[in-house]
Amino acid sequence: MVILVKMASKQDNILAIAAKRGLFYPAAEIYGATAGFWTYGHLGTRVKQNWENLWRKTFLGLSPFYFEIDDANIMPSKVFESSGHLKNFNDPLTECGKCHFRFRADQIIEDATKTSVEGLDENALTKVIEDNKLVCPKCQGKLLPVRWFNMMFNVKVGATGENEMYLRPESAQSPYLAFKREFEAIRRKLPMGLAVIGKAFRNEIAPRQSFFRLREFTQAELQIFFDADLIDQCDDWKSVSKYMLYVKFSEENAIREVSCEDMNKKHSIPKFYAYHLAKVQQFYLDALGMPKEKFRFRELNEKERAFYNKIHFDVELDLETLGGFREVAGVHYRGDHDLKGHQEGSKEKLEVMTNEKRVLPHVLELSFGVDRNVWALMDAFYKEEPERVMFKFPGWVAPVEVAVFPLMNKEGIPKLSEKVYKSLSAEFKTFYDESGSVGRRYRRQDEVGTCYCVTVDFDSLQGKTVTIRDRDSMTQVRTKISALAKVLRKLLDKDIEFSQAGAKVESKKEGAA
């Protein structure tokens, strides 16, 4: 069991369990690890895939004309000249004049003053540093004037390094480059959506907050190409017009409940955009099961939003480990910035015929950081009780739905346990554990959020029954092996209560781990 150090923060406790149980840990750890790179272990990979699969089901399910593509991570420099990243994808950097350590200027300021400086230029940031007499946090040296630092990773490709290429800083560029081919291949109509779940790379000056500022991370992004003349139309508007969104507008501090209809009429948000805000919120509240008080959209004003966005609302979740609302996704109206840039840069016509006219499609982007969302799940479902810690994952998140234990390594118990395990493993995410006391095994499974533990004991040999132990209540029932798979399916689908899953077992207090 993970020994929780008294006074350790919730974040430290999650990281300790994650490393110990194979959820995630720093990449290349045995060589000292470099900040901003992580490995997902055997269980963490499952959690990440579970989130990605739900995302796919939700957003690709919005239209029969939304599809996923997969692309190269390394792209020619021309791509990023056209997209504007080589010129504009910069973070503010300040360097200590004495020890020459480099910092992100906005973070140093925000940590010290607790006020946001998003959107300020380099001169304004330098002035804030001087006005507040901020010095190097490492050696107290004087901080030099702020300058811009480009976050792109470049790669020399070819035997002589003749091709200067870049790792993509967002998955979004792939659908823009593939747009023309896919438009021809799919149905030659708009709207059309192209999604990518894939890696993005940013040379962050100061990676921190575990999964929140990574140098290599996964994005799940859907680029929806549409005719700009139809931005205020939406076939499915009726289904969302009365739906209430939780929004913090850029000029306000409080979160307001605003219907999609009011977003459109009173706040001039086009229907096509407001509809997708509703779908994103429903994903968080209904599909992921996030409590509504932990969710909000935050509007970004012109100074705050990315250089390519015309309308920008971030999704923020209130995360205890990170001390408040943090960005996990964004809904971006990118206009024709991308296709126009690539049309000019490549000299390939990217206009298409739709509704009997020639248009250069505009783009609505639903952009999610997968790692940040995985962290949000860990934050939301982590629970401490006097005798145990656990992740109270619902079945769809849990890396293990059912663990199977032989009570003892005696007589026919291991053989029957393996048979039970095999009969479940095709349908459920299963795990087999035969080491240590059953009490210890329960605790280990609690720590990775396993929903149910099935134990094969002496009664199983004669009576053909097993016990099922419920993670949340720690109570047990006894069920026939022949009915086990059906009962577990009903439990995971929430079709029955745990008390209906079999005959109640009067269990002793679970052994300490």
Ligand code: GAP
């Ligand atoms: N294609 C648009 C785009 O990339 P972004 O706001 O820069 O927009 C989208 O990134 C999402 O990717 C963010 O909401 C966040 O969840 C995630 N993300 C961005 N930078 C990240 C980083 N350094 N580490 C982890 N996740 C990051």
